[in-house]
Amino acid sequence: MPKIEANSVNYNSIIGSDFKNVASSRKGPRHHSPLIISIAASLIGVIIVSVVLAHSNQSTLAKVNLSNTAVNSTAKEIPLAQKTVADRIENQVIWIAEKPTALSVATFAAEELALAAEEIQAMPVVTPLEEVTRVTIEVKKGDTLSSIFSELDIHTELTRLLNLGKDAKPFKKIYPGQKLHFLFGASGLNTIELEKSITKSLFLYRNDESFIVEEAHRELNKISQVATGTINNSLFLAGQNAGMSDGLIMDLAGIFGWDIDFALDIRKGDNFTVLYEELYLEGEKVRDGNIISAEFINNGRQYRAFRYTDSHEKTEYYSPDGKSMRKPFLRTPVNLARISSYFNLRRKHPILNKIRAHKGVDYAASTGTPIMASGDGKVVHRGKKGGYGNTVILRHGNTYTTLYAHMSKYAKSTGVGSSVRQAQIIGYIGSSGLATGPHLHYEFRVNGVHRNPLKVKLPSAKPLPDSEMDRFQASIQPLVVQLDAYTQNALVMRDL
Ligand SMILES: [Zn+2]
Numbered sequence: 001m002p003k004i005e006a007n008s009v010n011y012n013s014i015i016g017s018d019f020k021n022v023a024s025s026r027k028g029p030r031h032h033s034p035l036i037i038s039i040a041a042s043l044i045g046v047i048i049v050s051v052v053l054a055h056s057n058q059s060t061l062a063k064v065n066l067s068n069t070a071v072n073s074t075a076k077e078i079p080l081a082q083k084t085v086a087d088r089i090e091n092q093v094i095w096i097a098e099k100p101t102a103l104s105v106a107t108f109a110a111e112e113l114a115l116a117a118e119e120i121q122a123m124p125v126v127t128p129l130e131e132v133t134r135v136t137i138e139v140k141k142g143d144t145l146s147s148i149f150s151e152l153d154i155h156t157e158l159t160r161l162l163n164l165g166k167d168a169k170p171f172k173k174i175y176p177g178q179k180l181h182f183l184f185g186a187s188g189l190n191t192i193e194l195e196k197s198i199t200k201s202l203f204l205y206r207n208d209e210s211f212i213v214e215e216a217h218r219e220l221n222k223i224s225q226v227a228t229g230t231i232n233n234s235l236f237l238a239g240q241n242a243g244m245s246d247g248l249i250m251d252l253a254g255i256f257g258w259d260i261d262f263a264l265d266i267r268k269g270d271n272f273t274v275l276y277e278e279l280y281l282e283g284e285k286v287r288d289g290n291i292i293s294a295e296f297i298n299n300g301r302q303y304r305a306f307r308y309t310d311s312h313e314k315t316e317y318y319s320p321d322g323k324s325m326r327k328p329f330l331r332t333p334v335n336l337a338r339i340s341s342y343f344n345l346r347r348k349h350p351i352l353n354k355i356r357a358h359k360g361v362d363y364a365a366s367t368g369t370p371i372m373a374s375g376d377g378k379v380v381h382r383g384k385k386g387g388y389g390n391t392v393i394l395r396h397g398n399t400y401t402t403l404y405a406h407m408s409k410y411a412k413s414t415g416v417g418s419s420v421r422q423a424q425i426i427g428y429i430g431s432s433g434l435a436t437g438p439h440l441h442y443e444f445r446v447n448g449v450h451r452n453p454l455k456v457k458l459p460s461a462k463p464l465p466d467s468e469m470d471r472f473q474a475s476i477q478p479l480v481v482q483l484d485a486y487t488q489n490a491l492v493m494r495d496l
Contacts, residue, residue: 133183134181134183135181138178139177139178141176143174152182154188160210164204164211178194180194198286199220200217203215220279221281225276226276228272229244230271231266231269234266251291252272252296256305256325258326258331273486275291276291277292291305305317305325306475306479308472308476311468318472322464322473327459328458333442334371338365340362340363343358343359343361343453345359350436360405361441367438370427370429372422372425373402373421375396376419377396377402382410387433388403388433389407389430389433390407391403391433392404399447401445402442402445404426406440406441407428408430409430410426
């Protein structure tokens with residue numbers, strides 16, 4: 001009995017590609033030799049194995065006669081008419097791949113067994129080879145859609161693609177690193193897949209003189225993770241020691257950044273516990289997901305934050321009592337700066353050399369570093385202001401004003417009277433006015449009185465409305481239990 005191996009068989013070459021021949025050949029009784037039936041059984045095995053492979057690992061499918069659509073688990077009905085290449089067997093395979101239940105595979109196997117055996121008898125010994133070839137192009141710098149289509153010698157298809165109008169838009173914005181898959185059958189280009197992201201693909205199925213466009217999504221699996229660490233030097237080092245990615249450390253700093261100044265307030269022995277998601281695709285980690293809850297102990301004081309999506313689909317981090325972690329004011333209106341001068345009512349001025357109250361905080365950074373609005377507000381002054389140089393003053397409601405001096409230039413759309421959002425860029429660091437070097441001079445006034453921006457008690461965010469509290473408490477309860485367990489455990493580990 002001949003041994004048939006999955007890799008060496010091209011079943012189309014034996015079965016043939018013309019379904020009509022098969023159909024007409026079914027009339028009348030037939031004798032099925034055991035040999036042919038066993039070959040057919042092996043072939044069906046190959047097909048089923050291929051389908052399973054297609055689901056488990058797309059990249060192993062170099063020359064398996066399957067349309068790429070079979071791999072795309074969420075793609076809906078694919079009109080059979082557009083399958084210019086596929087013969088009937090292939091269509092069956094695709095159908096199974098879309099609904100891969102054990103039952104359907106088994107039913108298919110039984111029905112096709114008899115049919116395939118008949119086909120083998122009906123076909124001439126030599127039939128033209130028909131295969132679907134898959135070509136993957138990774139976009140390189142300088143590539144254009146036109147250059148790629150020319151390279152593949154399918155320039156006429158480009159016109160059809162561009163005729164799709166707005167559906168073709170994502171194809172016009174390809175960028176280096178992105179992948180395009182082309183499937184070719186006997187009659188030419190069959191399917192184009194553009195990987196828009198790791199979870200999103202855009203499929204173009206060839207249909208007469210045009211394409212049918214379909215977007216498909218792959219779901220990422222979320223797996224909960226926990227990281228815990230104690231700070232010796234910096235949050236960054238402690239986070240890295242705890243196995244956290246840089247992005248995750250930044251997220252953690254971002255959540256607590258309104259309460260804790262990570263440049264000034266951090267003490268040796270501060271510690272943190274973070275519950276977060278890791279996102280997986282087909283068993284491989286893709287990236288970190290969201291922080292679900294976290295605890296930070298700063299100088300003996302406990303801060304906790306929980307991610308919560310309210311009944312209006314708005315997601316934020318909240319303290320256990322339902323107050324947003326996000327405060328109406330940023331403590332520091334500039335990132336990547338160091339404090340070069342503190343709030344001091346009896347400071348000797350570095351240029352004037354006289355005792356002159358320093359009613360703000362200076363942040364030194366290179367010229368051009370962006371300056372952010374520390375809170376939502378309205379621009380009430382923008383222009384030169386004596387020794388302050390180029391200055392912006394914001395009003396935040398009736399109680400608060402903030403001032404930003406020595407700017408090198410202003411940001412667009414921040415003229416007097418315009419509204420700005422918290423963290424919106426309002427200008428750039430410079431040394432205009434009386435300044436020894438590029439820095440931001442920042443002032444914070446409460447009811448017109450200068451206050452130390454680093455010490456002033458910032459107003460807290462509005463808590464969740466009463467109507468939301470029960471839902472919030474119910475939602476965070478399991479996270480509180482989890483966090484308690486992990487922090488207890490971490491405490492025990494530290495004391496050992
Ligand atoms: Zn200053």
